[in-house]
Amino acid sequence: MKPVICGDHIAEELYSDRFLYKNLFEETPDKFISAPYILIVSVDYHQAAALLHQIRSSNIPFLYLKSVFLIDCGIAEIDYIKKGLDKTFKKNEFDENSLDFFSHYSEEINKKIKQIPGSEKPSDNNIAIKVLRYMYTRNSSLEPYKSSIHYLGYTYPVTDFFFEKLNNNLVKLISFLEDHQLISGEFVDRIFSCTQCNSAFLNFREICTECKSPNIEEQQVIHHFRCAYVGPEKDFIREDKLVCPKCKRTLKLVGNDYEKPSDIYSCNNCGNKFQEPDIITECYNCSKKNLPQHLLHPTVKSYKLEELASSVVLYGMNNLFQHDIEKNFPHIKYGSFLKTLETEIERIRRFKLFKSTLCLIKFKNLDKIYLSQGIKANLFIQELSDIIHNVLRRSDLITLYNETIFIILMTHTEIKNAQQAFTRVKENIDKLSEKNLSDKLNFIKINTVEITGVKTSKEIMDELLQNAFH
Amino acid sequence: MLFINNFINYVSSKTFIELFFLLWYFFIFDFTRYFLSDIFLCCYFIFFGKKFRERERIALKKLNTFKPLVSIIVPGMNEGKHLDELSDSLKFQSYKNFETIVVDDGSDDNTNNIGRRLEAENKITLFLKNKTRGGKASAANFGLRYAKGQFIVHMDADTSLRYDAIEKVIMPFFFDMNIGAVAGDVRVRNVNASIATNMQAYEYIKNISLGRAVNSRLNILRIVSGAFGAFKTEYLQRIGGWDIGPGLDGDITVKIRKLKKRIWFENAAVSYTNTPDTFKKLANQRYRWSRSLIRFRLRKHLNVFNIFSKDFNIFNFLSFTENVFFNVGLNFKWWFYIFFLLLFAYHDVKYLILLNYLLYVLLNTVQFIVCLFFLRKTLLLNEKLLIFYLPLAPLYTGIYLRIVRTYAYISEALFKMSYKDKWNPWKVSEKAEKEKF
Numbered sequence: 001m002k003p004v005i006c007g008d009h010i011a012e013e014l015y016s017d018r019f020l021y022k023n024l025f026e027e028t029p030d031k032f033i034s035a036p037y038i039l040i041v042s043v044d045y046h047q048a049a050a051l052l053h054q055i056r057s058s059n060i061p062f063l064y065l066k067s068v069f070l071i072d073c074g075i076a077e078i079d080y081i082k083k084g085l086d087k088t089f090k091k092n093e094f095d096e097n098s099l100d101f102f103s104h105y106s107e108e109i110n111k112k113i114k115q116i117p118g119s120e121k122p123s124d125n126n127i128a129i130k131v132l133r134y135m136y137t138r139n140s141s142l143e144p145y146k147s148s149i150h151y152l153g154y155t156y157p158v159t160d161f162f163f164e165k166l167n168n169n170l171v172k173l174i175s176f177l178e179d180h181q182l183i184s185g186e187f188v189d190r191i192f193s194c195t196q197c198n199s200a201f202l203n204f205r206e207i208c209t210e211c212k213s214p215n216i217e218e219q220q221v222i223h224h225f226r227c228a229y230v231g232p233e234k235d236f237i238r239e240d241k242l243v244c245p246k247c248k249r250t251l252k253l254v255g256n257d258y259e260k261p262s263d264i265y266s267c268n269n270c271g272n273k274f275q276e277p278d279i280i281t282e283c284y285n286c287s288k289k290n291l292p293q294h295l296l297h298p299t300v301k302s303y304k305l306e307e308l309a310s311s312v313v314l315y316g317m318n319n320l321f322q323h324d325i326e327k328n329f330p331h332i333k334y335g336s337f338l339k340t341l342e343t344e345i346e347r348i349r350r351f352k353l354f355k356s357t358l359c360l361i362k363f364k365n366l367d368k369i370y371l372s373q374g375i376k377a378n379l380f381i382q383e384l385s386d387i388i389h390n391v392l393r394r395s396d397l398i399t400l401y402n403e404t405i406f407i408i409l410m411t412h413t414e415i416k417n418a419q420q421a422f423t424r425v426k427e428n429i430d431k432l433s434e435k436n437l438s439d440k441l442n443f444i445k446i447n448t449v450e451i452t453g454v455k456t457s458k459e460i461m462d463e464l465l466q467n468a469f470h
Numbered sequence: 471m472l473f474i475n476n477f478i479n480y481v482s483s484k485t486f487i488e489l490f491f492l493l494w495y496f497f498i499f500d501f502t503r504y505f506l507s508d509i510f511l512c513c514y515f516i517f518f519g520k521k522f523r524e525r526e527r528i529a530l531k532k533l534n535t536f537k538p539l540v541s542i543i544v545p546g547m548n549e550g551k552h553l554d555e556l557s558d559s560l561k562f563q564s565y566k567n568f569e570t571i572v573v574d575d576g577s578d579d580n581t582n583n584i585g586r587r588l589e590a591e592n593k594i595t596l597f598l599k600n601k602t603r604g605g606k607a608s609a610a611n612f613g614l615r616y617a618k619g620q621f622i623v624h625m626d627a628d629t630s631l632r633y634d635a636i637e638k639v640i641m642p643f644f645f646d647m648n649i650g651a652v653a654g655d656v657r658v659r660n661v662n663a664s665i666a667t668n669m670q671a672y673e674y675i676k677n678i679s680l681g682r683a684v685n686s687r688l689n690i691l692r693i694v695s696g697a698f699g700a701f702k703t704e705y706l707q708r709i710g711g712w713d714i715g716p717g718l719d720g721d722i723t724v725k726i727r728k729l730k731k732r733i734w735f736e737n738a739a740v741s742y743t744n745t746p747d748t749f750k751k752l753a754n755q756r757y758r759w760s761r762s763l764i765r766f767r768l769r770k771h772l773n774v775f776n777i778f779s780k781d782f783n784i785f786n787f788l789s790f791t792e793n794v795f796f797n798v799g800l801n802f803k804w805w806f807y808i809f810f811l812l813l814f815a816y817h818d819v820k821y822l823i824l825l826n827y828l829l830y831v832l833l834n835t836v837q838f839i840v841c842l843f844f845l846r847k848t849l850l851l852n853e854k855l856l857i858f859y860l861p862l863a864p865l866y867t868g869i870y871l872r873i874v875r876t877y878a879y880i881s882e883a884l885f886k887m888s889y890k891d892k893w894n895p896w897k898v899s900e901k902a903e904k905e906k907f
């Protein structure tokens with residue numbers, strides 16, 4: 001397979017024998033997917049950026065992670081786009097050696113891409129995973145880049161080309177990755193930003209302490225030594241001289257017969273006098289006004305991948321989590337569970353011989369615990385499963401309401417006994433978390449409802465789920 | 471015992487004329503001055519008491535109808551530590567329509583932070599900061615320049631006010647349109663801190679609460695204490711505010727008197743101030759005060775004594791004369807008296823000193839009883855109990871203060887030391903000396 005070259009027509013003329021000349025705007029992507037790397041040749045930033053964006057916004061790992069090189073024929077914003085690419089050469093630096101470099105470099109990257117299951121098929125288009133995968137395959141970090149076109153005041157050039165629009169949700173993306181301990185940051189800078197939109201472009205405005213008008217005027221205050229008169233400069237101005245309004249002397253030399261010990265503001269709107277104006281900031285992006293002390297004051301960091309990220313890179317986030325839970329918890333589908341429940345209610349109503357109990361177990365923050373435990377998480381979930389299965393009998397049924405809520409039908413069991421059983425479950429889980437996680441995590445919530453044959457399945461389920469969500 | 475017998479024999483052997491001759495200082499000066507003023511005060515209240523209570527009632531009614539804005543100016547340096555307490559105490563004043571302007575005269579401590587915080591919390595209206603120190607007069611003038619009130623209350627940051635002090639210090643302006651300034655009563659807050667403060671508490675009651683009340687009624691009051699006093703803003707502006715200190719309290723009062731306005735002392739407007747708690751610190755404070763007396767009475771406002779001047783005013787003349795006479799003149803006459811005793815009655819000097827002492831204790835006691843009656847509404851218990859310290863008072867007023875004052879007057883007269891006093895920044899003192907203030 002030949003690498004793809006795209007961009008200006010000049011590219012075709014120069015390299016058409018070694019490359020496949022393609023333009024993403026016109027062609028289907030299969031040629032790009034199978035190419036070992038892509039080389040952009042361009043004189044125009046917008047063209048180069050558009051091509052790169054086309055590649056990165058694909059949902060096929062083998063395409064969006066592809067090595068992309070650039071031959072710069074005089075691009076204006078080269079510093080920025082360079083950081084979103086694998087390697088850039090100036091046109092005059094480019095030679096045979098460069099081509100060798102491309103092949104070797106892309107070979108390494110492609111090996112890593114192939115570790116991802118289904119990397120040639122369309123998959124999960126989650127930007128978080130795409131960024132993690134990019135960092136993983138390049139073994140690179142995210143470096144902040146000061147920028148006036150990004151309203152955050154900085155950006156990570158690598159991530160930009162994954163987004164639909166510039167700076168769309170960059171803050172959310174970074175905090176998501178950081179909160180889940182997939183990346184870790186190191187201090188680079190600190191900025192002030194808008195509480196509403198995170199923009200760093202703020203107008204710091206001095207305003208009147210009373211009426212908040214920005215129409216204020218600063219005056220120097222003059223102290224005349226010999227008579228102790230103190231007042232604003234305007235009290236002293238007589239045509240082209242300064243004359244003391246109290247003793248009528250002409251002021252001669254600052255520091256000798258008078259001094260300027262302070263400044264004072266006066267408001268042209270309400271006449272208020274003050275020495276320290278209030279300061280308010282207005283966001284250039286969304287016009288939100290803030291007091292400086294209320295502004296966001298985030299740290300700008302450079303990020304590197306955490307160990308935990310590698311499993312997410314390979315299997316995807318949801319995939320991984322659900323996969324483990326389903327594997328470790330033998331259960332029936334929620335739909336069939338509901339049918340069984342109705343049959344059970346009907347049986348109890350008809351025979352009135354026994355009662356059954358429905359139990360709910362909710363794991364709070366299980367995903368976070370999972371992510372923070374890395375490889376150990378799998379073992380942890382197995383143990384959880386064992387603890388729960390220990391109290392169940394063969395006739396009991398278990399289903400997953402969602403990833404964190406488990407519902408169990410305990411047939412022929414009075415509520416009192418069910419509660420006892422689950423107190424034991426809770427105790428054991430506490431012990432487990434104490435032993436395996438560094439601190440005891442109170443993350444389990446249990447709820448029980450008795451089935452007496454009076455309520456319908458819907459009423460029972462509603463009652464059970466009532467408190468489960470907070 | 472023998473001494474006491476001898477003493478009694480000695481006294482009883484003398485005729486009244488002889489005693490008067492030997493004790494002329496007591497009889498001519500202190501007895502006359504204080505005893506007559508007590509008599510005056512008693513008569514005054516016996517005859518006019520009811521009329522005054524009625525006048526006060528009407529003035530308070532007017533004050534609370536018009537509710538004029540009062541600007542409280544608090545100049546000072548490194549006074550941040552007092553500002554929280556000050557703003558809290560102002561919050562509970564019975565009179566509410568006031569603004570507080572704190573002027574920070576180049577503090578080098580955390581005053582600025584405290585002031586700005588209180589300003590932001592709206593506990594003081596305006597906090598004015600001078601980056602460099604300009605002296606107390608300039609700080610007060612800075613406040614005055616931005617004051618919006620019809621009346622100005624000048625007070626120190628460490629002065630605390632009785633709950634009704636603002637109301638009572640403004641009230642007299644409604645007695646008489648011609649009143650230009652009202653002096654508040656200043657008492658000692660740390661009464662029981664030491665013997666030095668006990669003595670000062672007594673001295674303040676005697677000289678300020680009683681003495682100034684008398685002077686005010688005689689229309690010869692010459693000082694509105696910077697610790698707590700009120701002015702009509704209009705008049706302050708007309709005279710250009712305060713001039714360079716020290717002694718600016720007295721100075722501004724003279725300038726208001728020169729506008730032919732009355733100065734009133736209001737006993738009901740009570741403030742408390744901390745006083746030096748050792749005799750050494752007290753001496754330093756008094757050196758400053760005494761020197762400024764010489765400087766302002768005798769140098770700057772000498773024209774008060776010029777009976778040919780068109781500004782001549784008999785009350786100003788009397789006020790000055792009284793002040794200079796009792797403070798400066800008497801001080802030196804007292805030394806002369808001591809000299810006289812040694813010369814004419816060398817052998818009996820121990821009896822005469824004891825006799826003098828007893829007479830002073832007696833006079834002070836009578837006077838204090840007048841105070842107890844006259845100030846009965848505002849005296850606190852610890853102030854009333856000062857009566858037990860009266861036997862010590864002559865040592866304090868008669869000996870300690872006289873020595874301090876004499877030293878101060880001589881050094882001021884000879885070396886103009888107040889120009890070199892640390893109290894004013896050097897740049898200002900230098901100007902003052904050049905201009906012969």
Ligand SMILES: [Zn+2]
Nearest residue numbers: 224227244247
């Ligand atoms: Zn001047």
Ligand SMILES: [Zn+2]
Nearest residue numbers: 208211267270
């Ligand atoms: Zn304003």
Ligand SMILES: [Zn+2]
Nearest residue numbers: 194197283286
């Ligand atoms: Zn904004």
